[in-house]
Amino acid sequence: MIDPDTNEITSHGKPLIVMKGVSKKYDTPSGTFSVLKNISLEVKCGEFVAVVGKSGSGKSTLINVITGIDSPTSGEVYAASTAIHALNQEELAIWRGQNVGVIFQFFQLLPTLTVAENVMLPMDFCHTYPARERRERAIALLEKVGISEQADKLPSDLSGGQQQRAAIARALANNPPILVADEPTGNLDSQTTDVILELFAGLAKEGKTVIMVTHERDLSRFFTRSILLSDGAILAEKPGVTTYA
Template identity: 75%
Template sequence: MSQQKMIQEKFSGKTSQSIPLISLNRVSKRYDTPSGSFIALREVCLEVRKGEFVAVVGKSGSGKSTLINLITGIDTPSSGEVHVASKAIHALNQEQLAIWRGINVGVIFQFFQLLPTLTVAENVMLPMDFCKTYPARERRARAISLLDKVGIIEQADKLPADLSGGQQQRAAIARALANDPPILVADEPTGNLDSQTSDDVMQLFANLAMEGKTVVMVTHERDLSRYFTRTIILADGAVVTETPAKTEVSIS
């Protein structure tokens, strides 16, 4: 941070820790269908700071997936403002969003979404190839390092089909980390895993949050609450409950 910026933040009363990494201001999302309009989110206000591990829970149709699609720039709001990683992403076009998302947000899906014809290491290298964040000669070494970090380095040269569900999810997390984004967004990442594997994956997310990553996770599994620093409950497109933030998450 430049000295000028530090001085500006000092006199404005803001620091890098106090400025939200994710900020939604009165965000609504309306979908127009042949049968009429459907309001998926209703004037949601939300702030998430660096190092938080936030759960977004709610019944089907409550707006969970719409919320994370807006945070990742996969979708755009009908009204309101979405600021993520110091960028007003509601004002970006699709090409700008793709470039921004590749560097700033790592997305993890319930069904892994690994390309079946590429090795695990090659899957992890894909975001680096797309965004050119690392020189070509360094990409495989970084992929191997990330696979080591998530505990599956020995699977690097196998195809995804040769891995268990838990191993595939770890590979997907490594891929999400490829460009070192400040934010990870996960949509039901433990939905297809057994309880022990779910705990292992959740611990991995908790460790990443302790290292400074910001993690936002959609989940139906409330018995995982011990891992989160904060839980946000949605109903009918609105935030109805928000637990106070904890200062620490579980880490081993």
């Protein structure tokens, strides 16, 4: 549940994301191609959910529909109490800036801005915090992910793991209830991967809802639940080892 005044999650266990009969189709020269097929899914506050599947299974399309980057051909999508499927592009951009933090495989940090300036950028776009408070908040978030000493460096001066932590701090900038990560550990070694996933698990324990796309199937110890996609449909769901009271 989200407090409308503070944008804070006030309790665990409530469905934050609901998909009802969602399908996504594309028209191609060779005919209609179905990427998602009648997906129904609920994700609760405070869950850390892995979306697993082979390339082409529909993983990225699924999270793009959840975040409003893509629109379903049919079905309904609700996230943070908002009917995502009913919003126009301008409304989606505003909603997404306030409610969703996105973490990419290749970090997507702006190379000419310092790490702190990268973290401040979402606050600058959405005006969620007064200008005088933004750097202080950026430093606090960088401290949260363990790299506050890198605040005034350029991204190129950081290791891959440090850049991914900076990207996570940036995703947290506007205090969104939902974090979405698309293959965030694909370019990281196994030790750094564990550190990043422990960070995600900690954020979920604090109340964030984290959805992560991954090819890996041996990381269930970090997740509250894993969803296996195959050919655009949910093939199986498995509880993870991690659970939060």
